[in-house]
Amino acid sequence: MEGKKFKKYKMYLKMVTSSLLRRRSRMIVALLAIIIGATILSGMITVYYDIPRQMGSEMRSYGANLVLIPSGEGMTADDVNEAKKYFPTSGEVVGIAAYRYSTGKINEQPFMVAGTEFDAVKKVSPFWHVTGSYPSASGEILIGQDVAELLHVLTGDIVTLYGNAGDSSIYSADLRISGIVKTGGTEEGFIYMTLSDLEGLIGGTGKIDAAECSIVATASEIDTAAAEIAARVPAVSAYPVKKVTSSEQAVLSKLTSLVLLVTIVVLILTMICVSTTMMAVVAERRREIGLKKAIGASNRNIIVEFLGENIFLGGLGGAFGILFGFLFAQAVSMNVFSRGITFQPLLIPVTLAASVVITVAACLLPVRNAAEVDPAIVLRGE
Amino acid sequence: MNVLELKNISKIYGSLKALSEIDLVVKKGEWLAIMGPSGSGKTTMMNIIGCLDKPSSGSVILDGKDIAKENAAGLTAIRRDKIGLIFQQFHLVNYLTALENVMVAQYYHSMPDEAEALQALEKVGLKDRAKHLPAQLSGGEQQRVCIARALINSPMLILADEPTGNLDEANEGIVMDLLQGLHDDGSTVIVVTHDPEVAEKAQRTVILEHGRIARIIENSSAEKADET
Ligand SMILES: Nc1ncnc2c1ncn2[C@@H]1O[C@H](COP(=O)(O)OP(=O)(O)O)[C@@H](O)[C@H]1O
Numbered sequence A: 001m002e003g004k005k006f007k008k009y010k011m012y013l014k015m016v017t018s019s020l021l022r023r024r025s026r027m028i029v030a031l032l033a034i035i036i037g038a039t040i041l042s043g044m045i046t047v048y049y050d051i052p053r054q055m056g057s058e059m060r061s062y063g064a065n066l067v068l069i070p071s072g073e074g075m076t077a078d079d080v081n082e083a084k085k086y087f088p089t090s091g092e093v094v095g096i097a098a099y100r101y102s103t104g105k106i107n108e109q110p111f112m113v114a115g116t117e118f119d120a121v122k123k124v125s126p127f128w129h130v131t132g133s134y135p136s137a138s139g140e141i142l143i144g145q146d147v148a149e150l151l152h153v154l155t156g157d158i159v160t161l162y163g164n165a166g167d168s169s170i171y172s173a174d175l176r177i178s179g180i181v182k183t184g185g186t187e188e189g190f191i192y193m194t195l196s197d198l199e200g201l202i203g204g205t206g207k208i209d210a211a212e213c214s215i216v217a218t219a220s221e222i223d224t225a226a227a228e229i230a231a232r233v234p235a236v237s238a239y240p241v242k243k244v245t246s247s248e249q250a251v252l253s254k255l256t257s258l259v260l261l262v263t264i265v266v267l268i269l270t271m272i273c274v275s276t277t278m279m280a281v282v283a284e285r286r287r288e289i290g291l292k293k294a295i296g297a298s299n300r301n302i303i304v305e306f307l308g309e310n311i312f313l314g315g316l317g318g319a320f321g322i323l324f325g326f327l328f329a330q331a332v333s334m335n336v337f338s339r340g341i342t343f344q345p346l347l348i349p350v351t352l353a354a355s356v357v358i359t360v361a362a363c364l365l366p367v368r369n370a371a372e373v374d375p376a377i378v379l380r381g382e
Numbered sequence B: 001m002n003v004l005e006l007k008n009i010s011k012i013y014g015s016l017k018a019l020s021e022i023d024l025v026v027k028k029g030e031w032l033a034i035m036g037p038s039g040s041g042k043t044t045m046m047n048i049i050g051c052l053d054k055p056s057s058g059s060v061i062l063d064g065k066d067i068a069k070e071n072a073a074g075l076t077a078i079r080r081d082k083i084g085l086i087f088q089q090f091h092l093v094n095y096l097t098a099l100e101n102v103m104v105a106q107y108y109h110s111m112p113d114e115a116e117a118l119q120a121l122e123k124v125g126l127k128d129r130a131k132h133l134p135a136q137l138s139g140g141e142q143q144r145v146c147i148a149r150a151l152i153n154s155p156m157l158i159l160a161d162e163p164t165g166n167l168d169e170a171n172e173g174i175v176m177d178l179l180q181g182l183h184d185d186g187s188t189v190i191v192v193t194h195d196p197e198v199a200e201k202a203q204r205t206v207i208l209e210h211g212r213i214a215r216i217i218e219n220s221s222a223e224k225a226d227e228t
């Protein structure tokens, strides 16, 4: 009995594969429609899942999303570490850049002077565009674009900075400009040096005026963390940088709903395309269907054969779609975000299943009609 | 024993009476020829006998069973189990080889059996063409594949509608010899033909005119019908 079933199954497979392979030119039209649909589907799903990831890292590079400043007495590095305990546990802390601010003069012009650690700045504010280089030795400074224009100085020039030292005496220091920074923001009016250089000039207090934190987290997680820090760490006030985080969310949700819309439209177009092709294929094969029925095929036989062919086509189209879709998403990602995407293994079963289901659904109606073909047309030679 | 009884069969297409009041009895093992001018209703009659169509009125008793009561699925089952069809055009599934075309009939009937299918091809002299696609076969060869397919399930009744109509004389001879062979083996064969020479080989010839049986010729030169 098993042998009998196996022989029938084998013959069935033979018929289905022969129909596809030996009618290649016909099959390719249908296959092409399915491949295009599957490609766009899998490409869109990839972009859909990858955009939030991409946007996340792009937006994060927009700067800090949580700023810590002293409340009252003053804030130390220990206070910052205490506050860090209340950061969202799920998210990675990209960086924390601590700043100390002072004022100073160059050529009688007053400027804000900031002391910080440049390694941390690079992490928190990767969008800083530096011509020349970050200070790498003591006595080097990084100045904002506005400062450079006011003073008519270039990278490599030496400037003399003076101001109030901590004990109300005046300090004066010759400093070399290692680089000029452009950010498009207030940073361009600042003079930056290492924290230790600044403390050398104005005296160390161990206090920090601000700490900019970049954390991978959602806006609400940041809000929660800020409230937590305010309640638990008395020396610190925490302010979420709302503007960036919420615009990130808005852009994301608009983008993803657009992608979703396009995907749905493409799916509908694919179904129309595939079912139109199937109708043409069925019309073309009326005689063959009539013949099979004349020699004893039941309607069920005919339907099962067509379904088999379409499951095959859907699977094959889906497989190509996965490949092309990945390449498509990769191209989009390279163009828009200038970085590659990672392949989602889950995409394989999802695209294959969607491709098969859509192909089968698209051919149900034509195939039902096919099964109704009158076998009498065969003897008539129509 | 009667394989087939047509009782007062009529087939009406709109205002056209393609068959009117046909009465015919075919005995087991008989070889019957049907002749008549074009449009006289031969194919219509074959369609009804072959369970491809139903009469407008009258009854068709096939192997003791009235097919008028069957629905489309029932007719398909009867066709599959009891009838072998050979058409004027050599209707083969064009993406299957000769062997596979024979096996398709087995597949729909019960189960494919390659050895048996190959045997049937051998019987029609095409064993070495088993792996060829229809497009690679001549008209005569294609028709022989159809004959192999028609006989593969040992049908009760073999129907051939102008089987040699599209063949040259040499191939016509081969095909007719094959049908003769089937008859000799005990099959009941009904052949529609234009060719009087072909009809002469049959035991009886039914002449159709305007959808009616004009006359029936008993062919004395042919052997007697098997009366069992
Ligand atoms: N499906 C149909 N619809 C309408 N008329 C038909 C149909 N089939 C056959 N006929 C008509 O019935 C008559 C008999 O046709 P047919 O049986 O094919 O004749 P034959 O096979 O003897 O040449 C013809 O006049 C033909 O036009």
Ligand SMILES: [Mg+2]
Pocket (backbone or CB within 6 Å): B042, B043, B044
């Ligand atoms: Mg005819």
